[in-house]
Amino acid sequence: MTVPAPSRPQFPSRRSNGLFASFGHAWAGLIHTVAWQRNMRIHLISGVLVGLVGSGIPLGLAEKVTLIFCVLLIFFAEILNSALEQLVDLAVQQFDEKARLTKDAAAAGVLVLAGGTVVIFAAILINYWETVRTSTDAIFRQVALGLPLAGCATVLVLPQPRPAAVDVLAFLLAMGLLALTAPTSASLVFTVLTAALLVIAAAAARERRRHPQP
Ligand SMILES: Nc1ncnc2c1ncn2[C@@H]1O[C@H](COP(=O)(O)OP(=O)(O)OP(=O)(O)O)[C@@H](O)[C@H]1O
Numbered sequence: 584m585t586v587p588a589p590s591r592p593q594f595p596s597r598r599s600n601g602l603f604a605s606f607g608h609a610w611a612g613l614i615h616t617v618a619w620q621r622n623m624r625i626h627l628i629s630g631v632l633v634g635l636v637g638s639g640i641p642l643g644l645a646e647k648v649t650l651i652f653c654v655l656l657i658f659f660a661e662i663l664n665s666a667l668e669q670l671v672d673l674a675v676q677q678f679d680e681k682a683r684l685t686k687d688a689a690a691a692g693v694l695v696l697a698g699g700t701v702v703i704f705a706a707i708l709i710n711y712w713e714t715v716r717t718s719t720d721a722i723f724r725q726v727a728l729g730l731p732l733a734g735c736a737t738v739l740v741l742p743q744p745r746p747a748a749v750d751v752l753a754f755l756l757a758m759g760l761l762a763l764t765a766p767t768s769a770s771l772v773f774t775v776l777t778a779a780l781l782v783i784a785a786a787a788a789r790e791r792r793r794h795p796q797p
Contacts (some may be wrong), residue, residue: 610786613658616665617740617787622693623661624740624787630654630780631736632729633704637773638764639725640714646707647770653700654776660696664689725764732760732777739784747792754785 616623633650642650667689675682708715715722735757739750761777768774 612666613662613783614786614790616662617783618790619742620661620665621742623658623665624742626654626657626661626697627740627780627784628733628737630658631733631777634773634777634780635725635729635732635764636704636708638768638770638777639722639729640711640718641769642707642711646711647772649703650707651772651776653696653703657693657696657700660693664693721767724767728760728764732757732764735760736781736784739781739788742791744792744795750785750788750792754781754788757781 617627633654637647637650668686671682671685735753738753739757758778758781761774761781765771765774
């Protein structure tokens, strides 16, 4: 007698099953992680700061690629760490040594990447210190516009409840400040990276308002 292969359980789908639906699910996973994982929020703000530095200092191609790759890699690691945490919590509800080791190892992966990125970032800054020192006006302008921009991004990712108008204002102000830095940007790629991170932060703020419980 042949045993029928177990069929895949049917889940209530929020969208269709096509390629766009797959992108939609991946986007939902990214936004959920930013909305509910404290460390991911820190990575996002750090990414915004990297974006501002990258668009303020004329870096070489190798430095640009390295910094962007580091930001993406940390996001990737934190998302996987979050997925592993959820999986462990799903399987183990009580204290378990293997669960602890799994979560600690996943967190260590993120820590190693984050530590490495800080070292790389510092090495690049030291290497370009002469450029930073001699372009006082450009740096002053970048700091004057960049700090309030980073402040707006922080408001967007803060988990505390607040009126929707605050988020809308923070997003519009951040985009406005970014638009002011764009004409003198040393790298459009870093400007686009910053814009993308702001959109993700705004989407996370919206997600927290729509679904207050993770
Ligand atoms: N079921 C468990 N059994 C044993 N130890 C656990 C268990 N769940 C969590 N821990 C320990 O508590 C730590 C924090 O786990 P938690 O699920 O709270 O993740 P978190 O606070 O979101 O972590 P992170 O700071 O990496 O985001 C883990 O790294 C692990 O050492």
